Amino acid sequence: SCEFCLNSQTFSEKMSKVNNFRRYNPLIDEWIIVAVNRINRPWQGAKTTVSKNSEDTTSSDSRAPPEKNQLAPGGVRSSGAVNEEYQSTFVFENDFPSFTEFEKCAGEEENDDLFKQQEVRGVCKVICYHPDSKLTLATMDLKEVRTVIDIWNQQYVELCPKYDWVQIFENRGAVVGCSNMHPHGQLWASNYLPSIPLKKHQSQKKYFEKHGGKVMLMDYLDKEIAKNERIIMRNEHWTWLVPYWAFWPYETMLLPNRHVERFTDLEETEKQSLSSILRDLLIKYDNIFECSFPYMMGWSGAPTGSFLQQDCSFWQLHLSFFPPLLRSATVPKFLAGYEVFAEKQRDTSPEIAAKTLREMNGVHYSKRN
Amino acid sequence: SCEFCLNSQTFSEKMSKVNNFRRYNPLIDEWIIVAVNRINRPWQGAKTTVSKNSEDTTSSDSRAPPEKNQLAPGGVRSSGAVNEEYQSTFVFENDFPSFTEFEKCAGEEENDDLFKQQEVRGVCKVICYHPDSKLTLATMDLKEVRTVIDIWNQQYVELCPKYDWVQIFENRGAVVGCSNMHPHGQLWASNYLPSIPLKKHQSQKKYFEKHGGKVMLMDYLDKEIAKNERIIMRNEHWTWLVPYWAFWPYETMLLPNRHVERFTDLEETEKQSLSSILRDLLIKYDNIFECSFPYMMGWSGAPTGSFLQQDCSFWQLHLSFFPPLLRSATVPKFLAGYEVFAEKQRDTSPEIAAKTLREMNGVHYSKRN
Ligand SMILES: [Zn+2]
Ligand SMILES: [Zn+2]
Numbered sequence: 001s002c003e004f005c006l007n008s009q010t011f012s013e014k015m016s017k018v019n020n021f022r023r024y025n026p027l028i029d030e031w032i033i034v035a036v037n038r039i040n041r042p043w044q045g046a047k048t049t050v051s052k053n054s055e056d057t058t059s060s061d062s063r064a065p066p067e068k069n070q071l072a073p074g075g076v077r078s079s080g081a082v083n084e085e086y087q088s089t090f091v092f093e094n095d096f097p098s099f100t101e102f103e104k105c106a107g108e109e110e111n112d113d114l115f116k117q118q119e120v121r122g123v124c125k126v127i128c129y130h131p132d133s134k135l136t137l138a139t140m141d142l143k144e145v146r147t148v149i150d151i152w153n154q155q156y157v158e159l160c161p162k163y164d165w166v167q168i169f170e171n172r173g174a175v176v177g178c179s180n181m182h183p184h185g186q187l188w189a190s191n192y193l194p195s196i197p198l199k200k201h202q203s204q205k206k207y208f209e210k211h212g213g214k215v216m217l218m219d220y221l222d223k224e225i226a227k228n229e230r231i232i233m234r235n236e237h238w239t240w241l242v243p244y245w246a247f248w249p250y251e252t253m254l255l256p257n258r259h260v261e262r263f264t265d266l267e268e269t270e271k272q273s274l275s276s277i278l279r280d281l282l283i284k285y286d287n288i289f290e291c292s293f294p295y296m297m298g299w300s301g302a303p304t305g306s307f308l309q310q311d312c313s314f315w316q317l318h319l320s321f322f323p324p325l326l327r328s329a330t331v332p333k334f335l336a337g338y339e340v341f342a343e344k345q346r347d348t349s350p351e352i353a354a355k356t357l358r359e360m361n362g363v364h365y366s367k368r369n
Numbered sequence: 370s371c372e373f374c375l376n377s378q379t380f381s382e383k384m385s386k387v388n389n390f391r392r393y394n395p396l397i398d399e400w401i402i403v404a405v406n407r408i409n410r411p412w413q414g415a416k417t418t419v420s421k422n423s424e425d426t427t428s429s430d431s432r433a434p435p436e437k438n439q440l441a442p443g444g445v446r447s448s449g450a451v452n453e454e455y456q457s458t459f460v461f462e463n464d465f466p467s468f469t470e471f472e473k474c475a476g477e478e479e480n481d482d483l484f485k486q487q488e489v490r491g492v493c494k495v496i497c498y499h500p501d502s503k504l505t506l507a508t509m510d511l512k513e514v515r516t517v518i519d520i521w522n523q524q525y526v527e528l529c530p531k532y533d534w535v536q537i538f539e540n541r542g543a544v545v546g547c548s549n550m551h552p553h554g555q556l557w558a559s560n561y562l563p564s565i566p567l568k569k570h571q572s573q574k575k576y577f578e579k580h581g582g583k584v585m586l587m588d589y590l591d592k593e594i595a596k597n598e599r600i601i602m603r604n605e606h607w608t609w610l611v612p613y614w615a616f617w618p619y620e621t622m623l624l625p626n627r628h629v630e631r632f633t634d635l636e637e638t639e640k641q642s643l644s645s646i647l648r649d650l651l652i653k654y655d656n657i658f659e660c661s662f663p664y665m666m667g668w669s670g671a672p673t674g675s676f677l678q679q680d681c682s683f684w685q686l687h688l689s690f691f692p693p694l695l696r697s698a699t700v701p702k703f704l705a706g707y708e709v710f711a712e713k714q715r716d717t718s719p720e721i722a723a724k725t726l727r728e729m730n731g732v733h734y735s736k737r738n
Binding site: 022023024025029030033035036112113167169170171178186190194196207216217219223244247297300336337338340342343 | 397
């Protein structure tokens with residue numbers, strides 16, 4: 001099962017009808033969500049997951065008959081809900097969401113310099129990419145990858161008017177808490193701009209003001225192209241690179257070649273070539289250790305909701321990949337002592353990671369003869 | 370072995386004589402250390418560690434004969450160095466340090482808004498707490514815990530004049546990358562103030578200026594005592610609590626009851642009662658799941674080195690505990706998708722965590738009849 005998408009209790013049974021809240025850490029100027037509604041959810045299979053993962057990262061889930069997989073067409077989820085017999089993509093609301101919209105149940109708010117608490121509202125969804133549990137974005141055909149891009153776009157179109165931030169992301173692999181290998185990602189939309197996109201908002205705005213209206217990530221892309229040390233792959237509309245400041249061992253970023261504020265601003269041809277570079281890059285990732293490479297993937301673009309009335313032209317859309325593997329298919333990067341108290345650290349240079357990815361075979365290891 | 374303290378190659382063989390560097394992430398205003406000197410170090414036993422951990426968190430290392438443990442007296446480390454036949458505590462320089470001091474080998478510096486790189490210099494040490502691999506801070510006697518406090522103090526006294534930041538910390542347990550159960554911690558000292566203490570420096574300073582010379586964490590402690598919801602334990606000199614903004618499932622903070630800027634400002638009686646509350650709190654941690662509870666522990670106080678000339682009276686010393694376990698001895702908290710792209714989240718309230726710890730048995734599970 002999956003730490004973030006599925007649960008093994010009846011939703012209505014355990015869910016207390018209170019909206020969750022977030023609290024402010026005044027020491028490091030950062031907010032934390034407190035999702036008390038998720039408290040009663042045990043994570044079955046966690047123990048097995050860890051040991052299974054150390055032996056076989058492709059996981060046995062993909063070998064189980066489709067009707068056993070909670071994310072497959074017709075699959076029965078722990079909440080009792082039954083999935084549609086979907087043929088392409090399929091979206092449903094998370095059975096144990098971190099964000100809810102209980103209109104009449106306001107959380108307690110506090111507003112002191114040391115005790116700041118805000119109620120949070122929103123929605124959490126699971127996005128199944130394909131009916132076949134054995135496929136991944138790296139092994140689907142281009143038309144199928146394109147349907148995922150279209151469902152992302154459709155979700156943004158639907159949710160952007162209402163929510164200040166719509167986070168589309170994917171946790172792939174047991175080392176990032178998802179042991180269900182069925183191809184799927186998630187979407188969490190909230191009534192506020194969360195800590196990390198808020199920082200990105202402020203940084204890009206500051207750069208824009210300081211540099212006479214230049215877009216930070218456009219300038220950055222130009223310089224990276226000139227330096228040509230960290231670029232992995234380019235096509236007409238997109239550039240895939242290892243950021244100069246990458247933290248995760250194989251962290252990368254996918255940038256549009258032109259200025260694009262939001263996902264919904266992408267043109268037809270850009271979405272088409274996105275499906276191709278996205279699949280190419282995931283193939284290279286899988287080929288590093290010849291396993292279905294675990295990663296955290298997330299889109300970031302200009303905020304929405306109340307921000308739609310503001311000028312956000314300093315924003316540039318980007319897709320980030322944070323893969324946790326370091327030296328083999330089973331050795332994850334640990335976030336440890338010094339990194340949580342003082343400063344994060346990486347052990348290889350971003351340039352070596354870029355070279356490794358650039359030179360990686362472009363044919364998926366499972367499809368070679 | 371231990372991801373952070375030990376390595377399995379000869380230091381002089383593999384270490385390129387270049388100082389490491391750090392790079393700036395302009396999108397989220399944060400620095401990352403790039404420790405290229407650690408690149409060639411493989412982590413033997415990583416695979417075993419993960420699966421071993423899921424079965425037995427007490428680890429088999431503590432059951433091995435002492436001469437096999439690289440951290441025990443007379444132990445032969447992978448670098449070939451042999452430990453002293455120490456009777457109490459023992460400090461040595463990390464065989465594969467993230468910070469070095471090669472005087473003549475300057476790293477390349479860059480200083481652009483988008484490409485900022487600084488050379489870093491410093492020292493990394495391992496601090497063995499006790500000759501007996503089977504003991505921990507939770508099971509040592511008070512006099513022995515006190516020797517650890519004294520060695521911390523001695524290291525601060527020695528290194529503070531030279532380094533802007535001296536981070537004393539401990540990674541305990543395989544889930545935080547340390548599978549060697551010999552009681553030990555670490556110390557990394559650097560010629561600059563790292564990202565997280567820099568934020569704490571700025572936040573406490575701002576609060577001090579805004580509130581007419583009041584110390585943020587002293588005000589915070591006063592209010593927590595009045596609210597009495599998140600206090601776990603107090604003695605004459607120290608208070609142990611769950612911060613209002615705690616992120617890790619059982620995150621806690623230990624605060625002196627009076628204003629103390631730095632560890633070296635602690636008085637004799639405060640160090641004495643520190644050994645007692647420190648052991649009491651680690652006993653409660655171990656009792657949660659009746660295992661040697663994994664954690665990241667780290668001291669933070671006013672910066673040193675060049676900061677010794679400045680007024681840092683807005684700082685309050687504190688010891689933080691970030692334990693990664695969530696629902697059992699084998700289920701760690703995963704830092705996943707939404708948390709790295711948008712905002713961190715916890716699943717239980719800090720108040721429930723405080724109550725659990727407050728009510729936990731005060732006698733170590735291994736010592737009950
Ligand atoms: Zn999932
Ligand atoms: Zn260690």
